[in-house]
Amino acid sequence: MVAEMTERLLADAGIGAGMRVLDVGCGRGDVSFMVAQRVGAQGQVVGIDRDVQPLAAARDRARELGLSNVTFAEGDLGALSPELGLFDVVVGRRVLMYQPDAVAALRRLSGALRPGGLVVFQELDATMVPASVAPLPLHERVHHWIWQTVEREGADIHMGFHLATVLEQAGLAVERVRAEAVVQTPKLVHRTGAIVRVMLPRIVKQGVATEAEIDIDTLEERLLGERAKANATYVGDMVFGAWARKID
Numbered sequence: 001m002v003a004e005m006t007e008r009l010l011a012d013a014g015i016g017a018g019m020r021v022l023d024v025g026c027g028r029g030d031v032s033f034m035v036a037q038r039v040g041a042q043g044q045v046v047g048i049d050r051d052v053q054p055l056a057a058a059r060d061r062a063r064e065l066g067l068s069n070v071t072f073a074e075g076d077l078g079a080l081s082p083e084l085g086l087f088d089v090v091v092g093r094r095v096l097m098y099q100p101d102a103v104a105a106l107r108r109l110s111g112a113l114r115p116g117g118l119v120v121f122q123e124l125d126a127t128m129v130p131a132s133v134a135p136l137p138l139h140e141r142v143h144h145w146i147w148q149t150v151e152r153e154g155a156d157i158h159m160g161f162h163l164a165t166v167l168e169q170a171g172l173a174v175e176r177v178r179a180e181a182v183v184q185t186p187k188l189v190h191r192t193g194a195i196v197r198v199m200l201p202r203i204v205k206q207g208v209a210t211e212a213e214i215d216i217d218t219l220e221e222r223l224l225g226e227r228a229k230a231n232a233t234y235v236g237d238m239v240f241g242a243w244a245r246k247i248d
């Protein structure tokens with residue numbers, strides 16, 4: 001569901017054929033691959049991440065997908081190599097929220113943009129969630145595990161609401177900010193259990209919950225059971241998207 005939102009954001013921001021795009025904090029390359037399809041054979045995508053592990057996976061996936069217009073490099077978005085050259089667009093998903101100084105990070109990124117170039121970011125935000133009409137205590141507890149963990153790791157869990165301000169403070173002209181909800185219905189299986197499974201070591205390390213409290217192998221089923229029993233619809237994630245332009 002978030003993937004659909006990302007695709008729409010990239011399209012609406014105007015990313016298209018022939019563009020040269022930098023994907024910062026690219027992880028396993030999900031956004032880089034979407035952009036690679038959009039820019040086509042005449043375009044180019046460079047994904048950078050400071051963590052070599054997801055980068056190795058991204059390279060393997062690019063090879064499997066047969067994409068020749070995307071490359072991946074290790075690096076910190078705050079210290080881009082000048083050898084990368086200038087880009088038409090800088091994109092990032094779930095990455096600004098992890099920067100200790102998002103304004104400074106954006107200022108440095110805009111140095112890699114050609115004049116008139118675009119910055120496009122998609123960030124999660126915990127301000128308005130969790131939300132449901134009927135009480136869903138297990139959903140609320142799981143939400144708390146996830147967000148308290150990232151907050152203890154230093155993330156800004158209100159980055160969606162801060163997006164317009166940080167883009168402007170970085171000297172960029174904001175063209176659009178919007179937010180979409182990830183809606184979980186009573187019957188639809190959602191991947192919250194899978195997300196918690198991936199985050200489990202971090203949740204335990206931050207002292208937010210124990211493995212026994214989480215009981216990962218039964219979690220997805222218990223969440224679905226709670227929604228089905230209450231016949232309740234639940235919003236666990238708000239996804240903010242924004243694009244802004246380099247004006248000088």
Ligand SMILES: C[S@@+](CC[C@H](N)C(=O)[O-])C[C@H]1O[C@@H](n2cnc3c(N)ncnc32)[C@H](O)[C@@H]1O
Nearest residue numbers: 025026027030049050051075076077093094095
């Ligand atoms: C939550 S993941 C998102 C991955 C990817 N953008 C996506 O949405 O699928 C955040 C990624 O940003 C990377 N990251 C965070 N801060 C970074 C920085 N300052 N420079 C480079 N990579 C960074 C992390 O290593 C991680 O792979």
